[in-house]
Amino acid sequence: MKNTNTFFEKVFEIVKKIPYGRVTSYGAIAEYLGIRSSARMVGWAMNISHSSKKNVPAHRVVNRNGMLTGKHHFGGPDVMQQLLESEGITIVDEKIVDFNKYFWNPLKEITEV
DNA sequence: TTGCTGACCGACG
DNA sequence: CCGTCGGCCAGCA
Numbered sequence: 001m002k003n004t005n006t007f008f009e010k011v012f013e014i015v016k017k018i019p020y021g022r023v024t025s026y027g028a029i030a031e032y033l034g035i036r037s038s039a040r041m042v043g044w045a046m047n048i049s050h051s052s053k054k055n056v057p058a059h060r061v062v063n064r065n066g067m068l069t070g071k072h073h074f075g076g077p078d079v080m081q082q083l084l085e086s087e088g089i090t091i092v093d094e095k096i097v098d099f100n101k102y103f104w105n106p107l108k109e110i111t112e113v
Numbered sequence: 114t115t116g117c118t119g120a121c122c123g124a125c126g
Numbered sequence: 127c128c129g130t131c132g133g134c135c136a137g138c139a
Contacts, residue, residue, distance in 0.1 A: 070120030
């Protein structure tokens with residue numbers, strides 16, 4: 001049924017698997033898919049994710065620095081931050097505090113395909 | 114159909 | 127330290 005041939009759908013699967021109060025990075029997802037060089041494709045996947053009817057918690061996906069780079073695409077510059085803070089994550093200067101603590105590594109959590 | 118762009122990351126000068 | 131470029135895939139004009 002889910003012919004996840006396109007890595008976009010793979011990205012959605014991973015992002016949707018992110019537990020509550022956790023975040024991940026584009027690079028981590030890209031690396032999990034085996035396309036570390038194509039981390040920007042992951043960001044593009046997020047772009048269509050908000051356009052799509054799928055409920056993808058793209059707000060839990062940030063860049064390598066833990067910075068909310070794509071917050072502007074959530075329909076508001078503060079929507080992403082509000083969502084993360086709502087999950088118990090502290091945001092300072094558009095950046096996640098203790099990002100390493102909240103970081104959710106798909107490579108570590110999803111060891112099996 | 115072709116070409117450009119995109120919410121990134123890492124390397125190089 | 128900072129600016130620039132390459133890389134990968136898919137959507138859109």
